[in-house]
Amino acid sequence: MTGVQSVDFRSWIWRRNRINVTPYLSPGGRIRMHLRQLSGILASTVLIWGCSDSSGPSSGSETLVIRSGNNQSALAGTTLSNPIVVALQDGAGNPISGQTATFTVTAGGGSLSSSTGQTNPDGTITAPTWRLGKSDVPQKVQVSVGDKTAEVSASVQTLYKIDIRFFGRTLTSAEQALFTSAAARLRAMIVGKLPVVSVAGADVSSCIGQTTPPLTGTVDGLVVYASLDSIDGRSKTLAQSGPCFIRQNELGEPDYRTVIGVMKFDTADVAPLIAQNALESTIVHEMLHVVGFGTFWEPKSLVVTSDTVNARYIGPGGIAGCQAVGGTVTCASSVPIENCVGQSPCGAGQIFSHWRESTFRTELMTAYLNSGSDPLSAMSIRSLEDLNYSVNAAAADAYTIFIGARSAGTSAASAPLASGEWERPLPFRPKMLPTIRASAGSAK
Numbered sequence: 093m094t095g096v097q098s099v100d101f102r103s104w105i106w107r108r109n110r111i112n113v114t115p116y117l118s119p120g121g122r123i124r125m126h127l128r129q130l131s132g133i134l135a136s137t138v139l140i141w142g143c144s145d146s147s148g149p150s151s152g153s154e155t156l157v158i159r160s161g162n163n164q165s166a167l168a169g170t171t172l173s174n175p176i177v178v179a180l181q182d183g184a185g186n187p188i189s190g191q192t193a194t195f196t197v198t199a200g201g202g203s204l205s206s207s208t209g210q211t212n213p214d215g216t217i218t219a220p221t222w223r224l225g226k227s228d229v230p231q232k233v234q235v236s237v238g239d240k241t242a243e244v245s246a247s248v249q250t251l252y253k254i255d256i257r258f259f260g261r262t263l264t265s266a267e268q269a270l271f272t273s274a275a276a277r278l279r280a281m282i283v284g285k286l287p288v289v290s291v292a293g294a295d296v297s298s299c300i301g302q303t304t305p306p307l308t309g310t311v312d313g314l315v316v317y318a319s320l321d322s323i324d325g326r327s328k329t330l331a332q333s334g335p336c337f338i339r340q341n342e343l344g345e346p347d348y349r350t351v352i353g354v355m356k357f358d359t360a361d362v363a364p365l366i367a368q369n370a371l372e373s374t375i376v377h378e379m380l381h382v383v384g385f386g387t388f389w390e391p392k393s394l395v396v397t398s399d400t401v402n403a404r405y406i407g408p409g410g411i412a413g414c415q416a417v418g419g420t421v422t423c424a425s426s427v428p429i430e431n432c433v434g435q436s437p438c439g440a441g442q443i444f445s446h447w448r449e450s451t452f453r454t455e456l457m458t459a460y461l462n463s464g465s466d467p468l469s470a471m472s473i474r475s476l477e478d479l480n481y482s483v484n485a486a487a488a489d490a491y492t493i494f495i496g497a498r499s500a501g502t503s504a505a506s507a508p509l510a511s512g513e514w515e516r517p518l519p520f521r522p523k524m525l526p527t528i529r530a531s532a533g534s535a536k
């Protein structure tokens with residue numbers, strides 16, 4: 093295997109590297125029911141219900157245990173396959189019946205079908221259905237019975253790896269968390285393993301614009317160099333991102349799945365995004381460009397009638413995703429992409445590399461970030477199939493195709509979070525790095 097090899101990316105690469113982010117923008121207490129039926133010789137039948145202790149577990153020997161279903165994994169946004177069963181049990185390990193358990197998601201952003209469980213004949217309690225959150229972060233549910241609690245854990249399935257390497261100004265832990273959270277979101281939507289690549293000798297310095305020792309070793313996922321630093325002052329470039337190195341298949345051809353990329357944000361321009369909690373979404377948007385969204389559409393022949401107002405995306409994954417979010421007519425055979433008609437500002441950083449704003453509006457991967465909600469749809473996730481990624485569309489946000497004509501100033505669209513010239517091409521032409529053939533007996 094040799095080292096870095098140049099690949100002839102035409103002028104499109106420079107245009108696609110211009111990434112725009114512009115306006116984008118009871119306890120139930122323990123109840124022991126003793127049914128005593130007393131039959132008197134003289135009188136009628138009398139029923140006496142004796143109820144004792146309704147204030148919760150009273151014995152120190154009682155414990156709340158997770159009988160089964162702990163530590164499962166599932167794809168983000170999907171439900172666990174095996175039931176979670178818990179029990180409040182006495183010192184001898186026998187379930188104490190008549191309990192009510194409450195369930196609460198405490199980490200991971202998932203959801204439960206109910207806040208209480210279902211009591212089984214044997215006294216155990218089956219948890220409500222748990223749908224995991226949409227990021228590859230720890231997933232936890234707390235179970236409570238009286239004053240006893242237990243924690244159930246689960247994890248998100250993915251084989252995609254993202255390594256964030258910060259450079260430039262030292263970021264605060266809160267700032268770093270925005271990037272790592274964005275990466276966790278991408279790992280939830282891209283779930284397949286990627287070919288291992290030798291990065292020996294890869295010149296990252298010229299791509300990220302800062303002297304860095306040449307790399308050694310291998311990469312089996314994506315490495316993203318990230319900075320939040322000064323670029324060119326306020327109201328100019330807000331973000332600059334793109335791939336530095338892509339994979340090369342065994343035939344010596346570009347594979348287009350990114351090995352190393354870079355994303356830079358200008359501290360002078362991010363304040364409005366931070367104020368509106370939109371910076372993390374913007375980082376997700378940029379990271380998807382690093383992965384290849386918009387960036388590799390043309391060389392992968394995913395766009396027809398490019399360079400015209402009729403430019404359309406024809407990747408089958410993106411089309412199916414569009415239809416799944418309601419675009420059965422709009423996307424009967426292709427997906428509209430940004431053509432700059434009726435959009436301003438709109439330039440090289442927006443055109444032909446995003447979904448069309450007038451059609452998809454709030455969707456995260458249009459060229460304009462709307463303040464408020466910017467859902468990441470199944471359409472965007474499924475379009476990554478067209479770049480040969482294995483994806484999980486269940487990690488998508490709820491989104492339905494925008495229906496109706498755009499009417500500036502009368503809709504949910506709000507003032508731009510930034511203005512002026514936002515994009516700048518990376519001063520680097522993406523290069524290919526050779527993949528390493530898996531040896532016999534090694535992991536897939």
Ligand SMILES: [Zn+2]
Nearest residue numbers: 111112113459
């Ligand atoms: Zn973009």
